[in-house]
Amino acid sequence: MKKLLMATAATSLMAGAASAEEIKLGVLLGFTGPIESMAPAMGAGAELAIAEVSASGLLLGGTTVVPVRADSTCIDSAAATAAAERLITSDGVKGIVGAACSGVTGAVLANVAKPNGMVMISPSATSPALSDVEDDGLFFRTAPSDARQGAVMADILMENGIKTVALTYTNNDYGKGLASSFEGAFTDAGGTVTISAAHEDDKADYSAEVGALASAGGDLLVVAGYADRGGAGIVRAALDLGAFDTFHFPDGMVSDATTDKFGDEIDGSTGQLPGTDSPGAEKYAELVGDAFDATAIFSAESYDAAALILLAMQAAGSTDPQVYKDKVMDVVNAPGEPIYPGELAKALEILAAGGDVDYVGATAAEFIGGGESAGNYRVVKVEGGKFETIGYR
Amino acid sequence: MEILNALVVFANFVLIPATAYGAQLSLGALGVTLIYGVLRFSNFAHGDTMAFGTMVTVLLTWWLQSLGASLGPLPTALLALPVGIAVTALLVLGTDRAVYRFYRREKAKPVILVIVSMGVMFIMNGLVRFIIGPDDRSFADGERFIVTARDFKQMTGLDEGLAIRTTQGLTIVTAVIVVAALFWFLNRTRTGKSMRAFSDNEDLALLSGINPERVVAITWILVAALATIAGVLYGLDKSFKPFTYFQLLLPIFASAIVGGLGSPLGAIAGGFVIAFSEVTITYAWKKVLVYLMPENLEPTGLVQLLSTDYKFAVSFVILVIVLLFRPTGLFRGKSV
Secondary structure, eight states: OHHHHHHHHHHHHHHHHHHSSEEEEEEEEOSSSTTTTTHHHHHHHHHHHHHHHHHHTOGGGTOEEEEEEEEOOSSOHHHHHHHHHHIIIIIOOSOEEEOSSHHHHHHHIIIIIHHHTOOEEESSOOOGGGGGOOOTTOEEEEEEOTTHHHHHHHHHHHHTTOOEEEEEEESSHHHHHHHHHHHHHHHHTTOEEEEEEEEOTTOSOOHHHHHHHHHHOOSEEEEESOTTTHHHHHHHHHHHTTSOSOEEEOTTTOSHHHHHHHGGGGTTOEEEEEOOOOTHHHHHHHHHTTSSOTTSTTHHHHHHHHHHHHHHHHHHTOOOHHHHGGGHHHHHSSSSEEEOTTOHHHHHHHHHTTOOEEEOTTTTOOEETTTEEOOOEEEEEEETTEEEEEEEO | OHHHHHHHHHIIIIIHHHHHHHHHHHHHHHHHHHHHHHHOSOOTTHHHHHHHHHHHHHHHHHHHHHHTOOBTTBOTHHHHHHHHHHHHHHHHHHHIIIIIHHHHHTTOOHHHHHHHHHHHHHHHHHHHHHHHOSSOBOOOOSOOEEEOHHHHHHHHOOSSOOOEEHHHHHHHHHHHHHHHHHHHHHHHSHHHHHHHHHHHOHHHHHHTTOOHHHHHHHHHHHHHHHHHHHHHHHHHHSOBOHHHHHHHHHHHHHHHHHHOTTOHHHHHHHHHHHHHHHHHHHSOTHHHHHHHSOGGGOOSSOOOSSOGGGHHHHHHHHHHHHHHHOTTTTTTOOOO
C-alpha cells in the first residue's frame, strides 16, 4: 500500500511537472529486432543527456525535457515509420534521436521526418547511402559513414607520399564497400590504384592472387581483409614471393594476430582503426558510473545525439525543428568552448549568453559534409614487429 | 638484363608455383588412375583419403615436435610420413574389405561403385573433421626457404626477386622419386606386371593364375601411399584444411581424365597441363611483358585472361574440351 501511494505521488508529481513548460524528445531505437541487445545502452545514453539538461534547469529558461521511447525494430520499415508517425503526431516530440539501423532510418527520414519537418540525429546508421540522401537539412548522425574509413585511409597514404597502390579486398560487403570508398577517395586525391582484386577467405594458397597484384605493381599493397583469414594468406604469399614488403592495413587487419604472424617482416607498414585520444569517452564512463555499460557500442553516440538536439534548441532559442536545425552544425563544430560529457549545463549557459560552443562529447564529435560524424581513427605503423600509434585523425 | 628480369618474374610467379602444384596434382591423379585401371571405377573418396593420410601425418608430426624431434632444415613431417602411409593403407584396405569387396563379388556396374565411393567419401569427410576439426592446421617446420626473394636480388643484382620455398623444392624432388619408383614397380617387378595384366584383361589374368585379391590389396596400398604423399606435400606447401582437400578432387580428376584414365604417364602429364593452365590463364602478364616489349608497346592493362576467382573453372573447361574431342585422354587411356 505504501509503495502504491509512493508511486501515485511520484506520478502526480511528474504530471504536475508536465503541465508546466515541457519538451518531448523522441528516442526511436531498435528495442526489438537484430540490435535489441545494443538498444538498452543506447536508449540509456540518450536519456542520460536528456536528464542532465532537464536537471540543469537552464534550457530555454527552465523548461524540462522528457524522453519518449519508440521502437524502430531495425528491419521493419513499416513498423518504424508508424512509430515515428506516432511520436510526432500524437506525442508531439520536438526532435528524434534515431533511428538505429540504416535501412529504417532512410525510410523514417523520407516518409515521416521530411514531410513533418522533424530533426533526426541517428547514433548508429552507418550506411554510405545516407550521406547524400535528400534531407532538407533535417538529418544528422553521430556515427561515421562506413565510407569514411576509405577516405581517411586515402589521406594517410597521400600524406606518406604514396601515389600508386595495389588493392585487394575480402569478397564480402565489408571488403567491397571499403575498397570502393578507398579507391574513389584515393583516385580523387590524385593517386592511382593499379589493381583492385577480390580474394576469397580461407583458401590454401594465394600465390595466384599475389601474382596478379605484383604484376600490377604499386608502392605498397592495401589489404582490406581479415587478420585471421584471407588477409593473412595474402600478406604471407606477398612476402614469400617478394612481391611487396610494405602494406597498409584497415581495421580488419590491425590486430595482434597480424604482428604475431609476421613480426618485423612487415616493418614500415601502416594502418588505421577507429579510435580516439579525446578524454570524452573517459568522462562519459565516469558520468555513467554503474548505471549501464558506458563502453557498449553506440551508447556514447546516443548521448551525443540527444545532447546535440537540445544544445541546438538552446542556440536557436526555439524548439521549432525548422529553426534549430540550422544550429546543429554551429554547436558541434569549432569555434567555441569545447564541451565534454557532464558539462551540458555549462554549454547551456554559454549559449544562453550568446556565446559559442564546440561540442566534443563522448565521441569527439565533428560533423562533415551534410552533417555526419567525421569519425576518429587511430593511425598505426609497424615498428619492430608491433603496431605503434603514430597519431589520430 | 630486361630479358633476365622477365625470366625471373616468370619463374617466380608461374614456373615454380605451377611446377610444384603440378607435381602435387600428378601424385593425386596417379592414385585415381591406378584405382580406375585395376578396380575399374572412379574413386571419389580420393580427396578425402588424401585428407585422412595428411591428418594422421599432422597428428604424428605434432607429437614428434613435442618430443623435440626434427630433421634440421627439412620438415619433421617427413619422419611421420611412413606411419601416415601405413595407417592410411589400413584404412583403405578396411574400406575395401567392408564395402568395395561386396560390390566386386556382385559384379556391380562401375557407376554403382562410383556412387558407393561417394558414400565412402562422406564418411571419411566426417571422420577427418571429427578427429582434427575443420580448421586450418599448420605443421610445416624447418627452413622455410631455399632462396628468398631478397637474397636472390642481392646475389644477382637483378631488379626482380626469385623465391623458392623448401616445400616447393621438396615437392618436386619427392614427386620425381615416387614416380620413378612407381614406374619401376609397375614395369620391372612381377607384382607390378601382374597388376598391369589384371588391368589390361581381367579374365586372361585370372586364367593365368593371378590372385585378384592380392592385386587389389597391393593397388590399395599403392594408392594409400600416393594419396598420403600428395596430401602431405600439398599441406606442407600450402596448409592443411579438410575442405581444401575435398576441393582438390576436381583438378585431380581433371588431370587424370585429361591424361587418359588408367594411364600412369597420362596422369602425370595431365597434372602438369592442368596446373600450368590454371596458373598461366589467371596470371597477369603485365610485369613480364613490360620487361620484354619495347617501351612504346608496353601494355597498360593487366593482360590477365581470367580473374583468379575462376581458377577452378579452368580445369572444368579443359575437362570438357578433352572429353569432347578426345574422350580417351591425351595418352589413350580407357574411355570414361
